[in-house]
Amino acid sequence: MRTYCIIGDPIEHSLSPAMHNAAFRILNLDCVYIAMRVRSNELEGSIRSLRASNIAGFNVTIPHKVAIIKYMDRLDNSSAIVNAINTVDVKDDKLIGYNTDLYGFVKPIKDKGISLKDKYILLFGAGGAARAVIVALVNEEIGSLIMANRNIEHAKQLIEILRSNLRIGFDVKFVELDYARRYSKECYMIINSTPLGMRYERLPITSDDISSNSVVYDLVYRPMNTPLIEDAINASAQIIYGYEMLLEQGAKAFEIWFGREAPRDIMKMALLGGFG
Ligand SMILES: NC(=O)c1ccc[n+]([C@@H]2O[C@H](COP(=O)([O-])OP(=O)(O)OC[C@H]3O[C@@H](n4cnc5c(N)ncnc54)[C@H](OP(=O)(O)O)[C@@H]3O)[C@@H](O)[C@H]2O)c1
Missing domain, CATH: 3.40.50.10860 (Leucine Dehydrogenase, chain A, domain 1)
Structure with a gap:
């Protein structure tokens, strides 16, 4: 065996x-x-x-x-x-x-026929999972990225680390978590790569901050219907569940x-x- x-x-x-x-x-x-x-x-x-x-x-x-x-x-x-x-x-x-997280993140996007080319993306988090997400966003040739993280320095450091291996050809803006709602409605995709939503704490955005034209991708897979996923459904946005990435x-x-x-x-x- x-x-x-x-x-x-x-x-x-x-x-x-x-x-x-x-x-x-x-x-x-x-x-x-x-x-x-x-x-x-x-x-x-x-x-x-x-x-x-x-x-x-x-x-x-x-x-x-x-x-x-x-x-x-x-x-x-x-x-x-x-x-x-x-x-x-x-x-x-x-x-x-x-690293199969890179493939796992992209596969559900491709399967749904979503194109991120030239799009404005909001990413919550700057940890290990965010690394694979950002590499995927570079490969997908997005237009610009806004990174919201508890510790902004971590987000800046992550971009610097990735730049040593990767040509990041789009603008990256850094904001604190609480300021992300100012931008979220304009973003084509909102990605959560923090653990917020797993337990009692949740991301500081609500359904009012999500456009119906957006795609919301929550990497948290447990619970399946996180507060962010529920808010995205209430806002009539398209959703990608964390379990879809986990599966892939x-x-x-x-x-x-x-x-x-x-x-x-x-x-x-x-x-x-x-x-x-
Ligand atoms: N669906 C999947 O297949 C899949 C794959 C990988 C990961 N994930 C999920 O993605 C999440 C992140 O994983 P990871 O490997 O990136 O973890 P990680 O390396 O520990 O990074 C965690 C990130 O979340 C932020 N964070 C942690 N606790 C927070 C809090 N209480 N309030 C605000 N921000 C907080 C951290 O901010 P600071 O930089 O400020 O510390 C950091 O940016 C986990 O829930 C994991 O289960 C899912």
């Missing part, structure tokens, strides 16, 4: 085991996928243990997506550009890092590990079942 896992902290609410184990079952693969809590100060030792345990591959989530890069033997193009990893393949004892990044990871098409329908059912 081959073992796969996801490492992160916190990890107990991860839906990746349900999604991947459902894929293994339907395809009769003799594999299992488990979640492992790995704290920041345990990362190096955990990577050593994973190598020694003959792990077949693994996913990486908060807070390790950037810190894990130095333990990789090789990076694929997407992870080298984003400078963050969420999927590791093990080939001949070598760890190869990939997971399907891409599966395809890297197994070299065959992922059973998306089954993986989606497992995810939606995980929401109750």
Whole structure:
């Protein structure tokens, strides 16, 4: 039996085991996928243990997506550009890092026939997920970007880091979270890459701040209907759920590990079942 896992902290609410184990079952693969809590100060030792345990591959989530890069033997193009990893393949004892968040973010946009070319985009957040989002926005040739973050310096630093690998050919404006509502109605797409909406705290915009012509993309996938998604529905905007990205990044990871098409329908059912 081959073992796969996801490492992160916190990890107990991860839906990746349900999604991947459902894929293994339907395809009769003799594999299992488990979640492992790995704290920041345990990362190096955990990577050593994973190598020694003959792990077949693994996913990486908060807070390790950037810190894990130095333990990789090789990076694929997407992870080298984003400078963050969420999927590791093990080939001949070598760890190869990939970033499937980039693909996972873009796929639902493309599937819905949405074009971001020359569009004005509002992005909340400047953490690990925002890295992949910004690389995707560069690839999609957007018109301009407004970044709203709790700590504006983090947003500026992120853009500087990405500029070392990437030609960012559009204007970027930085605002504090509370000021974003001044701009949100003019934006074609509003993206949430903060955890706001997962629990009690929420983004400082309401349905009055969302245009019916906008697309609202919430990376938070639990709950499925976040306050932002509900506000977007009330504003008659188009929505993209966080689980759509989760599904696609997971399907891409599966395809890297197994070299065959992922059973998306089954993986989606497992995810939606995980929401109750
Ligand atoms: N759907 C998917 O497939 C998918 C994939 C990846 C991530 N995600 C979700 O995206 C979210 C962000 O993930 P990440 O990896 O980017 O996390 P991260 O690296 O920890 O970054 C978190 C970002 O959110 C901001 N933030 C955190 N707590 C906040 C608070 N209480 N109030 C205001 N801002 C706050 C941080 O602002 P500061 O810079 O000021 O600290 C930072 O910009 C998570 O909810 C994660 O589950 C979803």
